[in-house]
Amino acid sequence: MSVLQDAKVPVTILTGFLGAGKTTLLNRILHERHGERIAVIENEFGEIGIDNELLVHDGSEQIVEMNNGCICCTVRGDLVRILGQLRERRARDPEAFSRVIIETTGLADPAPVAQTFFIDEDIAAAYRLDAVVTVVDARHAAQQLDESHEAQEQVGFADRILLSKLDLVDTAEQRRLRERLARMNPRAPVREVHFGAAPIGELLDIGGFSLDAILEIEPGFLGEDAHEHDDSVQSFVFRSGAPFDADRLQAFLRETIASHARDLMRYKGVVAFAGVDHRIVFQGVHMVMSADAGRPWAEGELRESKLVFIGRGLPQREFREALERSLLQESPAAPVQ
Amino acid sequence: MTSAAASSLLGKPLPCLDAAEDIRFDAPWEAKVFSIIVKLSQQGCFTWAEWVDCFSKEVAAADAVEAAGGQPKTYYEQWLAAAETLLVAKGMTSPEQLLAKRFAIGSVGPAHLIAS
Numbered sequence: 001m002s003v004l005q006d007a008k009v010p011v012t013i014l015t016g017f018l019g020a021g022k023t024t025l026l027n028r029i030l031h032e033r034h035g036e037r038i039a040v041i042e043n044e045f046g047e048i049g050i051d052n053e054l055l056v057h058d059g060s061e062q063i064v065e066m067n068n069g070c071i072c073c074t075v076r077g078d079l080v081r082i083l084g085q086l087r088e089r090r091a092r093d094p095e096a097f098s099r100v101i102i103e104t105t106g107l108a109d110p111a112p113v114a115q116t117f118f119i120d121e122d123i124a125a126a127y128r129l130d131a132v133v134t135v136v137d138a139r140h141a142a143q144q145l146d147e148s149h150e151a152q153e154q155v156g157f158a159d160r161i162l163l164s165k166l167d168l169v170d171t172a173e174q175r176r177l178r179e180r181l182a183r184m185n186p187r188a189p190v191r192e193v194h195f196g197a198a199p200i201g202e203l204l205d206i207g208g209f210s211l212d213a214i215l216e217i218e219p220g221f222l223g224e225d226a227h228e229h230d231d232s233v234q235s236f237v238f239r240s241g242a243p244f245d246a247d248r249l250q251a252f253l254r255e256t257i258a259s260h261a262r263d264l265m266r267y268k269g270v271v272a273f274a275g276v277d278h279r280i281v282f283q284g285v286h287m288v289m290s291a292d293a294g295r296p297w298a299e300g301e302l303r304e305s306k307l308v309f310i311g312r313g314l315p316q317r318e319f320r321e322a323l324e325r326s327l328l329q330e331s332p333a334a335p336v337q
Numbered sequence: 338m339t340s341a342a343a344s345s346l347l348g349k350p351l352p353c354l355d356a357a358e359d360i361r362f363d364a365p366w367e368a369k370v371f372s373i374i375v376k377l378s379q380q381g382c383f384t385w386a387e388w389v390d391c392f393s394k395e396v397a398a399a400d401a402v403e404a405a406g407g408q409p410k411t412y413y414e415q416w417l418a419a420a421e422t423l424l425v426a427k428g429m430t431s432p433e434q435l436l437a438k439r440f441a442i443g444s445v446g447p448a449h450l451i452a453s
Contacts, residue, residue, distance in 0.1 A: 118451045246440060253444035278433040282441055290451035291441035293433030 008128035009090070011100040011117065012204055015110055015154045016135030017144045021164040022103055025135060025193060025203075029101070032200055037097040039086055041079070075116040080123060083116075087126045099204070100127065109150065110157040111265065111286060118288045131208030134158035135193070139168040141177050145231065155181060156233035156265045156310045158188040159208025166192050184233050186217045187268060187308050211281045211292045215270045215306050233265070235310045238323050241302055243274040248326035256319070261287045263312040270294060272303035274328045367413040374420050383427055391426075392419040 016022045030038060079102070090096045104113060110132055117129035134154045137144070141163075144151040155161065161181055166174060181190055191202045207213045217237055249271065257264060268283040279294030297303050309319065362368040378385050395418050399409035410418060424430045441450050 124452070246436070250440055250443040257445055273436070276433060276436065278431075280433065280437050280440060282437070282444070284445070287445055288449045288451050289441045289445045291437040293431060293437050 008126060009098065009100055010130045010205065011102065011127050012130050012206075013102045013104065013110060013113055013132045014135070014203075015104045015132060015157075016162075017137050017140065017148070017151050017154070018105075019140070020135040020137035021193070021195075022135050024195065025162070025164075025198065026101065026103055028197060029200060029203065036099060037095065039097040039100045041082055041100065041102045075119050076112050079113060079116050080120050083123050083127060087122075109153055111153075114157070114285055115288060118285065118290075129209050130204065131159035131206035132157050133160045133162060133203055133206070134188075135162045135164055136177075136181070137165050138163050138174065138177060139165045142173075142180075145180065149232065152184070152231060152233040152312075153265070155184050155188075156235075156312075158185055159206055160202065161185070161188050161190045162193045162198060162202070163190055164193050167194070180231070184231055184235060185266075185310055186235050186237055187215065187266070187310070189216065209283060209285075209290075211283060211290060211294065215268055215308065217306065217308065232312050233310065234312075234314065234316075235308060236314055236316045236319055237309075238307045238320060239304060240323075240327055241304050242327040243272045243303060244305060244326055245328045246273045246276075246280075249273075249323075252322045252326050256322070257284070257287055257289075260311065260314065263314065264309060265311045267307070267309045267311075269305070269307035271305040271307065272297065362413070364413075367416075370413060370417045370420055374416070377424075377429075382429065383423060388419070388423060391423040392416065395419040395422075 014022055014026060026040065030040070083100070086097070086100070102113065104110065114129060114132060117123055117127055134157070136155065141151075145155070163177070169177070178190055181188075191198065264284075264286060266283075266285060268281075270279050270281050273280055278296045280291065281294040282289055282291035284290070307323070360371075362371070374388060377383065378388055392415070395410070395415040399415050402409040409415075421430075421435060425432060425435070438450070
């Protein structure tokens with residue numbers, strides 16, 4: 001499988017608040033990676049640039065529901081079309097480009113963009129979604145998060161958060177913002193960018209949807225002043241040293257995903273099952289999920305399962321109780337708020 | 338599905354698709370698992386004899402279940418079980434990987450499984 005995967009073109013979704021500096025950052029990437037041909041799909045997906053050269057003007061936003069009747073399986077029809085055209089172009093000329101960056105507007109919902117890479121089979125065969133990177137304007141973040149539904153979604157969906165304009169806020173405000181972001185999305189590392197300068201390694205080839213990636217929970221998640229904001233996007237982390245019963249955990253996920261599919265934006269688990277010597281890893285976006293066997297547990301290693309759910313208005317207490325019941329033995333989970 | 342049908346197929350060399358032979362699939366997954374095995378064999382992942390050997394054991398096990406008055410696996414369920422056994426034996430997948438896939442399919446349904 002890995003050989004096939006490597007042949008796929010990596011795709012980064014670059015999103016962020018209005019005025020946060022996405023375009024500055026994008027220009028920086030294109031400048032620094034001048035040896036690499038990057039296809040850029042911008043804004044309303046109407047414009048395709050390769051190495052900043054504008055090629056196509058076309059189209060308005062199209063949200064398409066797939067005919068399997070699942071509300072979560074919405075994809076972007078305009079994106080499917082453009083990625084299809086790009087693929088044909090690359091079939092004729094393999095040197096045309098080796099990477100795609102999609103820059104969405106500050107108002108676009110990332111879910112249908114991300115799901116396009118999983119739901120549409122032709123797109124999934126040609127492209128590999130690497131990560132959703134969200135640029136957050138530190139100066140205006142608090143207000144934007146308070147007022148903007150889309151800003152909340154973009155933080156919740158992110159595999160990595162880039163903080164811009166940090167020099168315009170004092171350290172106390174920085175700390176509050178970092179803690180707030182970590183509570184909303186504890187699995188996305190937060191990095192700083194200055195005037196569009198960011199180590200490219202922090203942006204590309206992150207493996208945000210990869211099952212091999214280690215599930216890191218941001219330490220800021222344990223911050224104290226937790227109840228300052230009533231964010232619509234929140235996260236829930238569950239850890240346990242007791243193994244899961246595979247059938248029970250599966251039943252929990254089946255029920256949870258079915259009843260909260262719209263609100264469950266991202267989730268990931270690295271879990272220990274009774275009698276299984278490998279980690280079992282799963283990750284999902286709304287209703288689409290992938291899973292694989294991870295690394296084997298080492299001899300004598302604490303087999304700690306970690307699960308993180310990010311979404312809108314998730315019933316945390318219900319989740320926790322149901323997950324506790326899915327464990328093989330009764331054993332209190334480490335309390336994590 | 339009778340074991341007579343199985344043995345007629347077992348005797349055939351690759352590509353084992355004989356125009357005169359009536360191969361019928363009752364569900365898309367049956368065609369899928371059938372073609373995966375044929376294709377992997379053609380690619381040299383295992384010999385057809387190895388497949389026949391593995392599949393025969395499944396057929397024999399199903400026959401034994403039927404003889405004991407039980408409900409045997411259907412023909413393509415036998416095919417699938419043999420495929421899993423052989424691919425694990427060949428190191429192309431592992432019981433843990435199969436567990437993970439089943440886990441995801443059981444959680445979100447086959448239509449929502451992302452290949453990985």
